[in-house]
Amino acid sequence: MEALQAVRGMNDILPDQVGWWQKVEKTAREVLENFGYREIRTPVAEKLELFARSIGESTDIVEKEMYSFQDRNGDFLALRPEATASVVRAYIQHNLQADPILQKFYAVGPMFRHERPQKGRYRQFHQIDAEVFGIDSPMIDAEIMHMLHLFLERLGVSGIMLNINTLGCPECRKTYRKVLQDYLIAAGDDFCPDCLRRRVTNPLRVFDCKVERCKALITGAPAIMDSIDDECRAHFDAVRGYLTRLGTPFVINPRMVRGLDYYMRTTFEVVTDRLGSQNAIGGGGRYNGLVKDLGGPDVAGIGFAIGMERLILLLQQDQTEPARAAQVFVAALGEAAGARGFLLVQELRDRGIEAEMDYEGRSLKSQMRRADKTGARYVLILGEDELNRGEIQLRDMREKTQKNLPLDGVVGEMLELSERS
RNA sequence: GUGGGUGUAGCUCAACAGGUUAGAGCACUGGGUUGUGGCCCCAGAGGCUGCCGGUUCAAGUCCGGUCACUCACCCCA
Incomplete structure (x- = not known):
């Protein structure tokens, strides 16, 4: 396929x-x-x-x-x-x-x-x-x-x-179109093939031509400004004035x-x-x-x-791409801690904190690498030891500091931290 | 619709004049550190060389076709 x-x-x-x-x-x-x-x-x-x-x-x-x-x-x-x-x-x-x-x-x-x-x-x-x-x-x-x-x-x-x-x-435009067309025809047949066609179908377009020969031939072409009526000119002058x-x-x-x-x-x-x-x-x-x-x-x-x-x-x-960083990464080790970490991530998100985790049970080193790449300011580390003690470690990735927190209070703590920043 | 350029790993690119098992950097995974990121080191995984056909003992490389991408023309934001 x-x-x-x-x-x-x-x-x-x-x-x-x-x-x-x-x-x-x-x-x-x-x-x-x-x-x-x-x-x-x-x-x-x-x-x-x-x-x-x-x-x-x-x-x-x-x-x-x-x-x-x-x-x-x-x-x-x-x-x-x-x-x-x-x-x-x-x-x-x-x-x-x-x-x-x-x-x-x-x-x-x-x-x-x-x-x-x-x-x-x-x-x-x-x-x-x-x-x-x-x-x-x-x-x-x-x-x-x-x-x-x-x-x-x-x-x-x-x-x-x-x-x-x-x-x-529309009247001025029609007049000008004719004036320009007459000029282009009087200028001879030395235009590029495209312009020879354009001067018949859409004479204004000749101004867009990138061929030097054509550019030279139109240097003296009549300007639209000379073909417009008083009312249109007054409008244009007013626009210019306001813009200035x-x-x-x-x-x-x-x-x-x-x-x-x-x-x-x-x-x-x-x-x-x-x-x-x-x-x-x-x-x-x-x-x-x-x-x-x-x-x-x-x-x-x-x-x-x-x-x-x-x-x-x-x-x-x-400019460089507007960056987007997660706030918290939960790194958990082992099955029991992994399950608890999963619940913690959802709880953080429920409270409006952008949180991410690794679902695949990778090594802590790998999880830390991921946390770093997501741009997370904080990592919450939950291993078997912490889980047994009812604690969790909070690491500040920017300050490179780390401390123990009671697992119960971690969501509240994160809410406070995210309000502060 | 027309013309030029380019197609090799997820990305950016190598591979002398056709010649062994198609390489490198980045990214990825694991390890160096029983459980700690960026830097460094080691290892691993990852490819129908766009596709089809032809030439040749041998094709990523040459030829033809095709598809795709890209830049430009016409035109346009």
């Missing part, structure tokens, strides 16, 4: 790694809740149509990266490639607009895209996602980026930069392009140069038309997503 293994691009997160995930999730919840966001949990699968309509029919995500399938009823479903569409669907379905207070949501969980895996990119990956509805003020654009920055700062991530840009409204006054560091990157169709006005991305080819660890933007497009009320929207794998890869570069 051939050994089974996990699906390509879907990884196990083993106990020796899970501390990172817990730290990131805990910090995210603290920060987001503090800004008034509340958690929403949506299913991992949705009707295929939801993603096709929200993300954009002609985006690569929908065209070739969707984890889609037909269920037994013949319905076309897909595993969510991102969270925004699902959150918007839930917002509409449950008429969450009716809540006068709660218009900020966050979601944490797995997303799926059927791509070839590489560093920082997997078929099942995890995101922390935040969405705000019904607020069109540039204050919220600035606030959400400020919050994102605060979250990363609190985690101690270094070597990152917040890039911001504006796409203008909040002390959130950022750079304006007029060539930043994002992959989803629904963005308008403010877009942003947190990038790093320390993750190989995957430079974005999180990004988002405003999507005012989306809720209406999906059949809901005409409310504004803005949000972002953070890639947890990428974030953790960064954290691992300059």
